[in-house]
Amino acid sequence: MLRVVSTKDDLGRLGEQLAADHLMRLGWRILDRNWRCPAGEIDIVALDDGELVVVEVKTRRSRAFGDPLEGVTDAKLTRLCVLAGAWRRAHPAVRFATSRIDLVGVLVPVRAPASIDHLRAAA
Amino acid sequence: MIGTPGRATAVALLGLTGRLVDIEAALTNQKPGLKLVGLPDAALREAQVRVRSAIEHSGFEMPSRHLTVNLSPAALPKHGSAFDLGIAVAVLVTQGVIAPAAVDGVVHLGELGLDGRLRPVPGVLPSVLAARANGRRTVVVPTANEAEASLVSGVRVVAVPSLRELAIAHGAELESVPVEPVPDRAVAAGEPPAPELAEVVGNPEAVEAMLVAAAGAHHVLLVGPPGAGKTMLAARLPGLLPDLDESAALEATCVASLAGEAVPGGLRRRPPWQAPHHTATAAAIVGGGSSWIRPGAAARASGGVLFLDEAPEFSAAALDALRQPLESGEITVERAAVTARFPGRFQLVMAANPCPCGQFGSVDGACTCPAASRRRYLDRLSGPLLDRVDIRLRVDRVSAAQLRLRDERPGLDTASARARVLAARERAVARLTGTPWRVNGEVPGPWWRAGDRRLPPDVRQPLDLALERGTLTMRGYDRTLRLAWTVADLAGVVRPGRRELGTALTLRGAVR
Numbered sequence: 001m002l003r004v005v006s007t008k009d010d011l012g013r014l015g016e017q018l019a020a021d022h023l024m025r026l027g028w029r030i031l032d033r034n035w036r037c038p039a040g041e042i043d044i045v046a047l048d049d050g051e052l053v054v055v056e057v058k059t060r061r062s063r064a065f066g067d068p069l070e071g072v073t074d075a076k077l078t079r080l081c082v083l084a085g086a087w088r089r090a091h092p093a094v095r096f097a098t099s100r101i102d103l104v105g106v107l108v109p110v111r112a113p114a115s116i117d118h119l120r121a122a123a
Numbered sequence: 124m125i126g127t128p129g130r131a132t133a134v135a136l137l138g139l140t141g142r143l144v145d146i147e148a149a150l151t152n153q154k155p156g157l158k159l160v161g162l163p164d165a166a167l168r169e170a171q172v173r174v175r176s177a178i179e180h181s182g183f184e185m186p187s188r189h190l191t192v193n194l195s196p197a198a199l200p201k202h203g204s205a206f207d208l209g210i211a212v213a214v215l216v217t218q219g220v221i222a223p224a225a226v227d228g229v230v231h232l233g234e235l236g237l238d239g240r241l242r243p244v245p246g247v248l249p250s251v252l253a254a255r256a257n258g259r260r261t262v263v264v265p266t267a268n269e270a271e272a273s274l275v276s277g278v279r280v281v282a283v284p285s286l287r288e289l290a291i292a293h294g295a296e297l298e299s300v301p302v303e304p305v306p307d308r309a310v311a312a313g314e315p316p317a318p319e320l321a322e323v324v325g326n327p328e329a330v331e332a333m334l335v336a337a338a339g340a341h342h343v344l345l346v347g348p349p350g351a352g353k354t355m356l357a358a359r360l361p362g363l364l365p366d367l368d369e370s371a372a373l374e375a376t377c378v379a380s381l382a383g384e385a386v387p388g389g390l391r392r393r394p395p396w397q398a399p400h401h402t403a404t405a406a407a408i409v410g411g412g413s414s415w416i417r418p419g420a421a422a423r424a425s426g427g428v429l430f431l432d433e434a435p436e437f438s439a440a441a442l443d444a445l446r447q448p449l450e451s452g453e454i455t456v457e458r459a460a461v462t463a464r465f466p467g468r469f470q471l472v473m474a475a476n477p478c479p480c481g482q483f484g485s486v487d488g489a490c491t492c493p494a495a496s497r498r499r500y501l502d503r504l505s506g507p508l509l510d511r512v513d514i515r516l517r518v519d520r521v522s523a524a525q526l527r528l529r530d531e532r533p534g535l536d537t538a539s540a541r542a543r544v545l546a547a548r549e550r551a552v553a554r555l556t557g558t559p560w561r562v563n564g565e566v567p568g569p570w571w572r573a574g575d576r577r578l579p580p581d582v583r584q585p586l587d588l589a590l591e592r593g594t595l596t597m598r599g600y601d602r603t604l605r606l607a608w609t610v611a612d613l614a615g616v617v618r619p620g621r622r623e624l625g626t627a628l629t630l631r632g633a634v635r
Contacts (some may be wrong), residue, residue: 067187068156103154117187122154
């Protein structure tokens with residue numbers, strides 16, 4: 001089987017890297033990546049012009065099973081809110097005005113350039 | 124919000140009344156999904172799934188943001204799958220596949236299959252009529268509904284087999300992918316010809332009574348033992364009725380369409396025939412449902428004959444539900460959220476056994492019922508209902524002698540009977556010119572006793588006598604007078620004489 005990346009985890013990591021590149025191109029400051037706590041994992045934490053953004057990245061090969069962003073369930077969104085609180089408590093030194101949650105959908109087709117879909121303020 | 128909302132128009136039906144429904148689809152900055160709002164029923168809510176699948180199987184993509192589809196007016200309950208197409212079009216407009224100008228003023232009707240093909244829906248005829256009444260000039264329907272939609276003049280009908288072909292018709296630059304159109308619902312192999320009147324053996328008075336019923340549109344009650352031919356007689360009544368006029372034919376076709384029947388080959392010209400089983404509920408008779416109100420048997424019989432076999436076996440609620448349409452010619456079904464109106468100008472024919480065992484009064488069988496249960500049996504037909512029934516006739520079993528006689532002298536056939544009925548109706552129409560009525564059965568009693576309709580005292584005498592003796596009520600008096608005029612119309616005489624009045628008194632009968 002032809003694979004650029006071999007496993008599901010590799011695909012996820014590739015997607016997260018593409019997403020992080022995208023955010024840095026936007027001029028955001030990446031504060032944290034793959035931050036873990038007992039409640040779960042945050043893919044990317046960044047600062048967008050004074051606003052703290054918790055970013056969830058979802059990567060898919062194609063839209064055959066739906067848009068990548070559809071993979072983020074309502075339960076996952078709720079958990080991201082909890083995780084955002086946990087991250088803030090773990091990093092009291094970081095100064096920000098407000099916070100929000102963004103979703104980034106990454107499509108990595110086998111024989112085409114990857115595309116990025118950035119949904120701001122999903123929650 | 125992203126971009127401008129897409130819009131399309133569909134029709135919501137309440138009874139035969141259609142209202143235009145604006146469908147708006149708007150993208151919002153949320154994760155992908157489709158949410159339908161605006162009082163959809165269960166079948167319509169599932170449109171979310173059908174529309175999505177149809178769009179993706181037609182070579183389009185669902186947007187990667189959240190779609191909110193609103194059906195307005197939001198408070199109007201909407202039902203069924205005919206909104207699928209409008210929703211899909213609104214979504215495609217949102218995405219820029221179809222230009223907003225292309226669908227401006229166009230009404231879309233149709234159910235979507237998961238493969239993007241369009242499936243026929245019930246109620247296309249009343250929906251297209253509603254679209255025309257609201258000034259819309261173009262209607263898009265599934266290929267299978269093309270013939271039905273084309274019955275409405277003054278509207279351009281665009282029939283398409285699939286969502287993709289529709290997008291192309293609306294100007295999307297795509298390659299056409301030919302598909303097999305979904306065929307219309309199975310059509311009952313032609314309407315069976317009306318049963319022949321000449322098949323009725325014996326019972327010449329009963330045959331004559333059916334002619335009178337047909338000529339004057341009088342309601343009928345036939346009482347007799349099992350095997351007397353009550354059902355046989357009743358089934359021949361629609362064949363005696365004239366063709367439906369334009370508006371009645373349109374109404375009958377609309378009701379049939381709404382009831383989910385296929386409507387092939389133009390308007391229904393022959394009077395319908397409905398014979399619900401005696402276990403039917405009131406909702407089955409007049410129509411019912413909670414949000415989506417289906418026409419009942421009485422509405423489907425409008426313009427034709429509603430036959431209730433074993434009438435006393437029907438529930439009291441079902442029978443009394445008929446009183447309103449018998450009075451007003453219209454059926455109104457009230458529910459908490461909605462009121463639906465259907466036409467209810469049917470001719471009621473009821474058949475009943477004289478008693479539970481059925482033998483009472485017959486020459487060749489002995490009745491085993493106690494007197495009380497016999498009395499109670501026909502009492503189940505309530506007084507107010509029976510009041511509206513002009514003809515109450517006793518029908519008896521045919522004897523061997525009548526069968527032999529019939530071989531020598533064949534009975535009246537349907538074609539010549541209908542010709543007599545038509546002639547009688549023409550006479551009635553001539554007399555009723557300048558009144559709101561067309562047939563004698565619609566005319567209220569007092570009219571017959573006024574002006575030059577007054578019969579001379581010597582002709583009236585048997586009727587007056589019956590009234591004096593108390594064997595006839597005042598209402599019965601009027602009904603008999605009315606029948607006498609129909610008998611006269613049928614006989615071709617200018618006004619009823621003693622003879623016609625006598626016949627009328629017999630038809631009015633002493634069933635109870």
